Amino acid sequence: MDLYSAAQFSVRRVSSELFSPGSIFSVYSLATTFCIAVGALAWRHKARRGRVNLRAIARAIFDKRLILNNSFSADVKLAVLSVIFMPAVIGALVISANAVSMAVRATLTSAFGPLAPVDCCALQIKVVSTVVLFLAYEIGYFVDHYLKHRVQFLWELHKVHHTADVLTPVTNYRNHPIDNVVFGYMLALFIGGASGVLDWLLGRHTEIFSVDGKNILFILFLWTIGHLQHSQFWIPFGGVWGRLILSPAHHQIHHSNDPEHFNRNLGSVLAIWDWMFGTLEVPSRKNPRLAYGVEEEGVDPHSSFGMLVTPPLKSAAALWRALGSVGRSSLGAWSFVTARVQQRRHG
Numbered sequence: 167m168d169l170y171s172a173a174q175f176s177v178r179r180v181s182s183e184l185f186s187p188g189s190i191f192s193v194y195s196l197a198t199t200f201c202i203a204v205g206a207l208a209w210r211h212k213a214r215r216g217r218v219n220l221r222a223i224a225r226a227i228f229d230k231r232l233i234l235n236n237s238f239s240a241d242v243k244l245a246v247l248s249v250i251f252m253p254a255v256i257g258a259l260v261i262s263a264n265a266v267s268m269a270v271r272a273t274l275t276s277a278f279g280p281l282a283p284v285d286c287c288a289l290q291i292k293v294v295s296t297v298v299l300f301l302a303y304e305i306g307y308f309v310d311h312y313l314k315h316r317v318q319f320l321w322e323l324h325k326v327h328h329t330a331d332v333l334t335p336v337t338n339y340r341n342h343p344i345d346n347v348v349f350g351y352m353l354a355l356f357i358g359g360a361s362g363v364l365d366w367l368l369g370r371h372t373e374i375f376s377v378d379g380k381n382i383l384f385i386l387f388l389w390t391i392g393h394l395q396h397s398q399f400w401i402p403f404g405g406v407w408g409r410l411i412l413s414p415a416h417h418q419i420h421h422s423n424d425p426e427h428f429n430r431n432l433g434s435v436l437a438i439w440d441w442m443f444g445t446l447e448v449p450s451r452k453n454p455r456l457a458y459g460v461e462e463e464g465v466d467p468h469s470s471f472g473m474l475v476t477p478p479l480k481s482a483a484a485l486w487r488a489l490g491s492v493g494r495s496s497l498g499a500w501s502f503v504t505a506r507v508q509q510r511r512h513g
């Protein structure tokens with residue numbers, strides 16, 4: 167690929183990321199998020215001081231301390247990597263939800279036989295399918311995130327997202343490429359699995375309400391509170407809402423460097439999985455002024471080396487240790503069993 171074609175390819179990738187309504191960083195989702203942030207800050211100013219100070223709101227949204235920061239520059243580097251270089255690699259490595267769906271449908275058909283296509287109630291079926299596949303995405307996200315916080319070799323890769331000292335919508339991209347590949351597999355399994363079951367039950371391919379192939383319920387989240395989860399604006403949902411939906415403040419608690427907040431609020435949109443598994447931390451109304459980031463010894467977590475090279479090395483070392491301890495436990499169990507057998511023979 168010559169320089170001109172490389173430049174053309176990069177421009178196409180960036181423009182698709184910015185102008186496709188289903189992209190996670192579309193100008194539309196950023197515009198709606200901007201309006202919601204301005205509205206929330208104006209409402210707070212009015213409630214506290216009886217008037218709205220537009221200059222203070224602009225200063226809060228375009229905060230120089232956030233942008234002139236090593237953590238933000240690191241987020242931007244990973245964003246460029248994710249947008250321009252990684253889609254092809256991840257697309258090639260990750261099995262698609264479609265392939266999983268076809269495999270599940272074929273397995274069910276060969277085990278139980280085909281079901282007659284459902285011909286009625288197309289709209290209701292489309293609504294139910296949209297909700298079911300959204301729930302499949304949600305459960306897949308929660309399981310993936312739960313494992314990444316519990317299993318050391320997965321945590322070493324996921325930690326890249328948590329080394330951000332400041333949160334902005336660009337932090338969405340702050341993920342190690344291998345972490346993204348694992349996430350892709352998990353979503354393919356859960357969404358593809360659910361879609362295969364639906365296809366078999368309905369006797370035809372499942373249709374959902376979507377934008378650019380993405381579930382419309384996820385797009386709704388992205389266009390409202392999704393970007394605010396990675397922002398400095400404390401917008402908490404309390405009471406019943408705080409147990410159903412993860413507000414921006416819920417996710418800021420997830421990034422907090424206070425040990426009391428570690429491994430809390432692991433879901434994406436819905437708080438119910440965290441509620442069910444005891445990992446939910448409902449935010450207070452008052453802003454606790456959280457600090458973010460993870461201490462890393464001997465490496466700058468915002469350098470390219472610290473973000474891209476150290477995590478897979480640490481992950482491989484953790485996996486090696488885990489395999490070693492499994493090997494030692496198996497050896498111990500085997501020695502115990504053979505000793506007992508010999509004892510019985512002699513007894």
Ligand SMILES: [Zn+2]
Nearest residue numbers: 311315324328
């Ligand atoms: Zn996390």
Ligand SMILES: [Zn+2]
Nearest residue numbers: 327396417421
């Ligand atoms: Zn995050």
